[in-house]
Amino acid sequence: MAAAAPSSRVERPAATAVLVGIAALAPIAVDVFLPSMPAMAREFETSTGTLSLAVTLFIVAFAGAQLFWGPLSDRAGRRPALLGGLALFVAGSILCLAATSIPLLLAGRVLQGLGGGAGPAIANAVVIDTYRRERAVGVLALITLSIALAPMIAPVFGGLVQEYATWRVVFVIQGGVGVLLGVAFFALIPETNRAPDPAALRPSRLAANYRRLFRSRTFTTAAVLMGLLFAGQLIFISTSSFVLVDDLGASPVVYGLSFGFVSFGIMTGATICRRFSRRWPPGRIVFVAAATGWAAALAMAALAGLGFASLPATVLPAFVILAGNGMARPAATATALADFPETAGLASAVLGFTQMAVASGCSILFSAFVEPGPGTLAGGMALASTAAFALFTLARPPAFSLRQPAPGTGAAAATGTPAPPSPRPH
Numbered sequence: 001m002a003a004a005a006p007s008s009r010v011e012r013p014a015a016t017a018v019l020v021g022i023a024a025l026a027p028i029a030v031d032v033f034l035p036s037m038p039a040m041a042r043e044f045e046t047s048t049g050t051l052s053l054a055v056t057l058f059i060v061a062f063a064g065a066q067l068f069w070g071p072l073s074d075r076a077g078r079r080p081a082l083l084g085g086l087a088l089f090v091a092g093s094i095l096c097l098a099a100t101s102i103p104l105l106l107a108g109r110v111l112q113g114l115g116g117g118a119g120p121a122i123a124n125a126v127v128i129d130t131y132r133r134e135r136a137v138g139v140l141a142l143i144t145l146s147i148a149l150a151p152m153i154a155p156v157f158g159g160l161v162q163e164y165a166t167w168r169v170v171f172v173i174q175g176g177v178g179v180l181l182g183v184a185f186f187a188l189i190p191e192t193n194r195a196p197d198p199a200a201l202r203p204s205r206l207a208a209n210y211r212r213l214f215r216s217r218t219f220t221t222a223a224v225l226m227g228l229l230f231a232g233q234l235i236f237i238s239t240s241s242f243v244l245v246d247d248l249g250a251s252p253v254v255y256g257l258s259f260g261f262v263s264f265g266i267m268t269g270a271t272i273c274r275r276f277s278r279r280w281p282p283g284r285i286v287f288v289a290a291a292t293g294w295a296a297a298l299a300m301a302a303l304a305g306l307g308f309a310s311l312p313a314t315v316l317p318a319f320v321i322l323a324g325n326g327m328a329r330p331a332a333t334a335t336a337l338a339d340f341p342e343t344a345g346l347a348s349a350v351l352g353f354t355q356m357a358v359a360s361g362c363s364i365l366f367s368a369f370v371e372p373g374p375g376t377l378a379g380g381m382a383l384a385s386t387a388a389f390a391l392f393t394l395a396r397p398p399a400f401s402l403r404q405p406a407p408g409t410g411a412a413a414a415t416g417t418p419a420p421p422s423p424r425p426h
Helices: 006-010 013-031 034-044 053-076 078-098 102-116 118-130 133-164 167-188 203-215 217-247 252-276 282-305 311-338 341-369 374-395 411-415
Strands: none
Touching: 013 053, 013 078, 013 102, 013 118, 013 133, 013 167, 034 102, 034 133, 034 167, 053 078, 053 102, 053 118, 053 341, 078 102, 078 118, 078 167, 102 118, 102 167, 118 133, 118 311, 118 341, 133 167, 133 252, 133 311, 203 217, 203 341, 217 252, 217 282, 217 311, 217 341, 217 374, 252 282, 252 311, 282 311, 282 374, 311 341, 311 374
16 A cells, blocks of 8 residues: 655644644743742742843844754755654753752753744644644644644643642653654654755745745745734733733733733734634735734724723733734645745744734833833724734735635645745855
8 A cells, every 4th residue: 555645744633733732832831830930949049030030031043043944954854854853852951950050950941942943833833834824824723823822721731730749740740741753753744845955954045035035025024913903912912911910900810810801812813813824815814914903903902091990991901912813823824834835844943933023022122111001002903913914904915815825726725735845046
C-alpha cells in the first residue's frame, strides 16, 4: 500500500492537535509558573520586581527568536527547525529546574523563550504549506483557540502544582511536555517544506524576502491590523485590574472571573471564524470581526463618557471586542501568508513579530501617558479598534475581498491542495 502523501498526513486530527499544542507551548510557559512566583521570590530572597524579569525576558526572547526560526525552516525544513527549537526549550526547562540563583533561572527562561519562538512561526508555516487559504483559516482558528485558552487554564494548573508540590515541578512538566510534543511531531508530521531554499539565511536573500513582504499591501495591512487589534487587548490586560478592582469595586475573585470571561471572547470569536471559514471569504470574516469590535468599543467609550461606567458596562463590551480579535486573526493570518508559500517560515515569523511590536508600542504609549480609569480604558480600546477598522476599510487590498470567488475559481482552495511554490527572488 502506498504511503500517505505528506499533506494528507498533516490533515489528520492527531497531527493537527500536535500543531495546536506546539503553537500554545510558549503562551502556557508564560502563565503556568505565575502562581509560583511568590514562593520563588522567597526561596531566592529577591524582590518580585526582579523575579518578574523571568516573564519579561521570556517574552522578549520569544518575540525575537521567531525571526531566526522562520527563515531557518525555509532553509533547512520545518522538522529540523522545530525539533531544534523544542530541544532548546527543554534545555531551558532543565536549567530552570536546577537553578540555584536568579541569574541561572533567568538564563533558563531566556533559553525557553528562544526555543519557544519556533512554535508559532513554524506551526503557521506548516499550515500554509499544507492548506489553501480558505481551509487554512479553519486550522489557524484552532491555533487561536489554544492560545486563548492558555492564559485561562495555565495559571489554574500552575496553582494546583504549587499547592501540592513545588515550583520546580512546574519546570519538570514544561520540559516533559516539550519532549512529548517533539516526539509526536517527529512521528506524525512529515516535512512539508517541499522546496527548501539553501540561501534563505544569506543577508542578501533575507533582505530581498523582507522587501517582498513589506511591499505586499496584503501582508502589511494584515500585520498592522492584527497589531492594532492586539493593542486593545494588551491595554485591557495591563489596565483592567486597576479599573475593575480599584475604580469599580470588584473583589479579586470577581476580577478573576471577569478576566476569564473576557478572555473567553477570543475563543468565541475563533469558533465563529472556524464555523464560517467555508462559507465566507476571509475578507468578509475580517470585516465583520473588525466592525463588531469597533461598535462594541464605541459603546464602551460612550457609556463611560456619559457616566455609566460599571462592571457590566466594561466587561461585556470588552468580551465582544476580544471576540472580534479572535474572529479576525485566523482569517487575516491565512490571507497574509497565502502569497508567500516559498518563504512561509519567514513570513509567519515577521507577521508575529510585527503584531507584537505594534501592540506593545501602543500599550507602552498608553501606559506612559494615561492614568488607568474606566474612561481611559474604554478610550484606549476604542482608539485601537477605530484605527484597525479604518485601516481595513480604507486600505483593504483585493485579497481581502468581501465577496466569494466566482464559481469555478475556488476549486483548488476547496480541496485543500497546497499552492505550488512561487519563483524565488534573486
